[in-house]
Structures are given as structure tokens and as C-alpha cells.
Amino acid sequence: MAQPQPEEYREEPHNPPAFNIPRVVLLLGAAMVLVHGVRTQLLTLDQDFWVLNVFAFVPIFYQVDPARLMQPLSIYWSPVTHGFLHGDWTHLIVNLVWLAAFGSAVARRLRASRFLIFMLLSTAAGALAHFLFHMDGNSPVIGASGAVSACMGAAVRFAFAPGQPMEIAIRRPALSLIQSLQNRSIMTFVVIWFAFNFLAGSGIIPLGVEGQIAWEAHMGGFLFGWLFFAAFDPVAKAPRNPFEQNQF
Secondary structure, eight states: OOOOOOGGGOOOOOOOOSOOOOHHHHHHHHHHHHHHHHHHHTOOHHHHHHHHHHHSBOGGGGSSOGGGSSSTTHHHHHHHHGGGOOSSHHHHHHHHHHIIIIIHHHHHHHOHHHHHHHHHHHHHHHHHHHHHHOTTOOSOBOOSHHHHHHHHHHHTTTSOOTTOOHHHHTTSOOOOHHHHHTOHHHHHHHHHHHHHHHHHHTTSSOOSOSSOOOHHHHHHHHHHHHHHGGGTOOSOOOOSOHHHHTTO
């Protein structure tokens, strides 16, 4: 006889809406659109140059005397604020599409406050990864790709259950890191994702966006989401009773 499932895992029939993007994801997307709209439509070239110097992530800024910078304190917030800046509308739209796809699943699982903290830290993790490869780089790094990649990394810990709709997957216990490493579907996705980002960042696969792809930031964000997802996940771990586990 089937045993009752814990409340947070109980499947209930419902009709999900065609578009179910969490409000926190919509707000983040709207903020990115607003920032890019102001930069492209209202600011002069000199004003936009100032914005990039103060809010974009520039690795070499951490190697020089802060007094030489337009805003010395920018080294403290640029690892996060660079995520709200984009090179062009194509760059922004691509990030918004992937944010809606993967960020929505992660946001619905983590809820707004945890999701915002996760996004801020994953943006900084992407900046750190880029810095480790380009400590003397003087090109501004911009875009939410690091945080979006973190959402992809986090999603593989709970969204790869075969035959289950996302409405159920977001309430199920996440795989442990070891379990995800042993999952063939997840590892295939990870290998393809890393290979694609490396090839795109190397220019072998053109993506039609201005500037060079900061693939190191993508990988840093992805690894942060994949490795540290459990630290943010509010869903209880799977029960240890083997019979109860078969109920899921």
C-alpha cells in the first residue's frame, strides 16, 4: 500500500498557465532592459563611457592604484553591477530568454530572497572566474551571462528527472553533487555546454553579438550554481527509507 507523501512533495492536479515567470525574474529582466534602454537612448558616449568605467567589471582595475580610477570604490560593486549592463540588444535578449527558461525554475524553487542572493553571488563568481584568467585584462566585462549560467548549473541538480513536468521537479529533493556526477544525462549536458561556451568564446562558433564572449565568466557561474546549489535549496532532502523513495 502506497504511503502518503510529505506535503512539500505531494502531486496535485492543476493546470499551469502558459507563461509562468516568477515576479522576481520579471523584475530583474525589467531592470536590465531599463538600464540598457537608458544607456542606448538617453546617455551620450561620454556618459556611457563613465557608466562602463564605474559599473562594468574590469580586471586590471584591481592591479592599479584605486586613486587612478574614476570611482575608486567601484572595485567593490562592479563584480555584481556588471551583470545589469549589456553590449547590445541581441546580447540582452539572449540573456533574458535563458533567464526566463532556467531562472524561472530556480526562482520558483528558491523563492525571491534566496534567488536574489543566489543571483548576486553567482554574478560575482562569474567575475572572479574571468579575473583568474585575465588578471591584467582592460576590457570591460558586462552581461548577466554568469548568473544565467549559474541558473543552468543549479537546474541540473533537480530538473533532470525523466518524465516529470517542471511543476513536480521544482518540489522534489535535489540530487547530491555526487549523484549528479553519476547521472549520464546531466554529464552529457555539462560536457556539451562547456564545449559550446569554449568554442563560442574562442570565436569558432559565431553568435552574432558585439565584443568577445567572456566564456570564463559563464563557466564560473555555471560551476557556482552546480556546486553550491544545496546551500540555497530550501527543499528537504529525500527520505532515507528506500520504500518512501520509490514513491517519488
